[in-house]
Amino acid sequence: MKKETYWSPYVTGTILGLTLLASFYAAGRGLGASGAFSLAAGVGTNAVAPGYAGSLQYFSRYLDLPHPLLDWGLFLIIGVFLGALAGALASMNFRFMFDKGASMSVRTRVFSAFGGGMLIGFAARLARGCTSGVALTGGSQLALAGWVFVIAMFASGFLFAALFRRYWS
């Protein structure tokens, strides 16, 4: 078992909370991670099949813009990658691997990562955001939306984990 070099969750939680506060203060908006994935899906589909992407009404919110890639959420996600990379490298925590549950095969993990990712991507569009855009941002605004999402997310997560006990343990 390698020694963990992580920081206290109360320290990192405070940094995250102050970052969120700075974003509200300076830019009038919170943090959101899922929007960049939806934007990538829209722009990606448009690159491969422009006619089809144009027929999808939901993607018009990106594709009707003159410069869809000059997007707050996309730049935020690029920053997340750079910040996390800096943290992982500086703490010698960077290691190439294919992470999975102890009893999972690689094939199962490919399907679970992709399939679970699909559920997340779909659910985030339905809820208008994810753990950061709705739960963290809405939660700290004391918005009802944020707390409805947080409670539903933890409730179904606990229920699913109880039904599939050995999945990650």
Next chain:
Amino acid sequence: MTAPFEMSDAASLGLALLFGIFFGLSLERSGLGDPHKLTGVFYFRDFTVPKVMFTAIVVASTGIYLLSDLRLLDLERVWIIPTFFWPQLVGGLIFGVGFVVSGYCPGTAVAGLASGRLDALVAMAGVSAGSLLFAMLYPILEGFYLSSDRGVVTIPGLLGVSHWVVIMSLIVVAGGMFYFLERMEKRENT
């Protein structure tokens, strides 16, 4: 001048990049690029997710409402997420399953990839595919997506109490939860 500020597109994108860097740094340094830690809460063996999440929420909510009460921040001009009750409830339920199955959420998958996890890249492709699926099904889903539109609803507004009553309650509940979790973890380690 009261915040938030009007700024050029370039300044806004620069800020997004800067805030993203601190966001990613705090996720990775919490260990939240690791799907074992991310899903640990659901198996009662690692409580990093609720600790980081509720610490951040307490810090940010105290800060927002303090700055607003001091008239340094105009909350009218801050984008507050509107409530669409049923889509957000159902979205949260589906999200919770996806979180446990994939071991990530969108932001933490990026932190996972940045710490070298290639399964996180597969999860990221899945998140994009799920977004595409939503866009494809949008004509069928639109009625539900736009249903139960309550506009901007805050919990203090809903309960008709001061935001400080809600924030103080949040601090007490979060503090109690942290105390309980620390005691429980200490007992398990001895």
